[in-house]
Amino acid sequence: MQLEKKNIKDLEAAESPDTMSGTRELLRVIFWRPIRLGCTEPIIILVSLINATAWGLIYLFTESLIVVYGQYGWSSRTSSLSFIAIAIGVPFSIFPRFWDVHVMRNKRNESRNVEPEDKITGFALAAPSLAIGLWLFSWTIPPYVHTHWIVSLLGLVLVGFAANEFAYTLNGYLSDSYTVYASSSLAALAFLRGMVSGMMPLFARQMFTGLGPNVAGSVIAGVATLFCVMPFVFLKYGKTMRERSQFARQSIEMNKEYGDD
Numbered sequence: 001m002q003l004e005k006k007n008i009k010d011l012e013a014a015e016s017p018d019t020m021s022g023t024r025e026l027l028r029v030i031f032w033r034p035i036r037l038g039c040t041e042p043i044i045i046l047v048s049l050i051n052a053t054a055w056g057l058i059y060l061f062t063e064s065l066i067v068v069y070g071q072y073g074w075s076s077r078t079s080s081l082s083f084i085a086i087a088i089g090v091p092f093s094i095f096p097r098f099w100d101v102h103v104m105r106n107k108r109n110e111s112r113n114v115e116p117e118d119k120i121t122g123f124a125l126a127a128p129s130l131a132i133g134l135w136l137f138s139w140t141i142p143p144y145v146h147t148h149w150i151v152s153l154l155g156l157v158l159v160g161f162a163a164n165e166f167a168y169t170l171n172g173y174l175s176d177s178y179t180v181y182a183s184s185s186l187a188a189l190a191f192l193r194g195m196v197s198g199m200m201p202l203f204a205r206q207m208f209t210g211l212g213p214n215v216a217g218s219v220i221a222g223v224a225t226l227f228c229v230m231p232f233v234f235l236k237y238g239k240t241m242r243e244r245s246q247f248a249r250q251s252i253e254m255n256k257e258y259g260d261d
Contacts, residue, residue, distance in 0.1 A: 033181070043177055043234075043241050043248065047170045048189040050227055054166040056132060057159060057220065058086065059197045068213045071142040072149050085153040088159025093168060096122035104132035116176035117238045119169065124231035126165035127166030131224040133158025138217025145214065173234070177242050179251040185252040 037044050061083070069079040099121050107114045137155030140147045174189060175182040208216045242248040 028171075029184075031129055033184045034187035034191070037178075037181065037184050037247060038192070041185070041245055041247065043238070043245065044174065044185050044188055046230065047174055047234075048192045050230060051166050051170045051189055053223065054163045054227075055193050056196040056200040057134075058163055060192040060200040060220070061086070061156075063201045064213075064216070067205060067208040068141050068152075069149065071213070072204040082153060082156060085156035086160035086163075089157040089162075090164045092161040093122065093165050093250045094156075096165065096169075106248050115239060116242070117235050119176065120231060120234055122165045123169040123173070124235070126162040126169070127224075127228045127231050129158045129223060130162035130166070131228055133162060134217060134221035134224050138214055138221050141213050141217070143212060143214070175255050177238075177248050177251070181247050181251060185247075 027051065038048065039045075065082050066079045067074050069082055070076075086125040100119055103121070104114060104117055137152045137159070138210075139145050140151040140155065141149075141153075171186060171189070174185045178185040205221075211219070242252065
């Protein structure tokens with residue numbers, strides 16, 4: 001048993017692209033490795049940008065919704081109630097989980113390995129939902145368009161579902177792709193998401209008053225529309241990117257060696 005453990009440690013040390021020894025090395029790994037992964041790993045860069053932008057919208061709306069629904073004559077306090085629509089969209093994330101369970105069961109019944117890309121169906125649904133929700137929100141509000149306020153809130157329901165689904169599936173995708181380096185990859189994501197979320201409210205009110213709610217909403221809806229292609233990029237090229245990544249490849253090899261038992 002001791003010999004087996006020694007062999008495992010030797011193999012990890014020999015194959016790992018990032019070994020450490022001592023307190024100094026530990027501190028280096030804690031601070032340097034997330035930076036290294038966040039700046040050099042294409043999957044982490046893409047996932048972090050997408051996740052941070054989608055999550056940052058919630059903070060953008062803390063200021064912009066007051067401007068939008070103020071045009072209906074609502075007070076600041078009443079305008080804040082529009083966040084209920086975003087909250088209503090969150091529980092809809094349960095439905096993609098049923099499909100995930102179905103896919104996992106079929107994979108295991110067929111004795112096939114479950115790949116990280118098999119678990120991002122929810123992201124493939126959330127990406128167009130975010131774009132549709134933002135376009136619907138942007139062009140059902142004054143001043144250019146005058147519809148009942150409930151129509152725009154339906155768009156926010158889709159935004160709530162998408163933002164939550166982005167966080168759930170993409171965090172899981174990083175964890176499954178980098179396994180032993182999951183903490184570092186998620187640290188890079190969390191840092192960027194925190195930065196973007198903190199900056200969004202700083203210019204939200206100026207953006208929506210200067211450009212107008214319709215144009216300002218169209219800008220973020222246009223960015224969300226670009227995200228619609230990303231699920232297909234991950235589904236088609238995700239495994240290739242992981243195999244070319246030094247860190248993700250190490251995770252794959254360790255999982256094959258020890259994780260499949």
